Amino acid sequence: MSSKDKISYWFAGAALLIGFILTIAGFIVAPLGVIDNSVLWVLGQCFVFAGGICGISLHIKGTTEELKQQIINEIKK
Secondary structure: OOOHHHHHHHHHHHHHHHHHHHHHHHOOOOOOOOHHHHHHHHHHHHHHHHHHHHHHHHHHHHHHHHHHHHHHHHOOO
């Protein structure tokens, strides 16, 4: 795994952690047990960010592996 991938996954993990912390903090502060819409919006954005990082990198890796196999098969012919 390259350093670029490691940094991307660290940012994705940090975004998820921040989203969870904000959600828990929403339960703790007054009024208790009520989460404001802005907290839910930030949590959703953290999920989208983390999913985008992980999904894009996995898609690119899968596509490049498929392309490599096609090239190898064409060379063998």
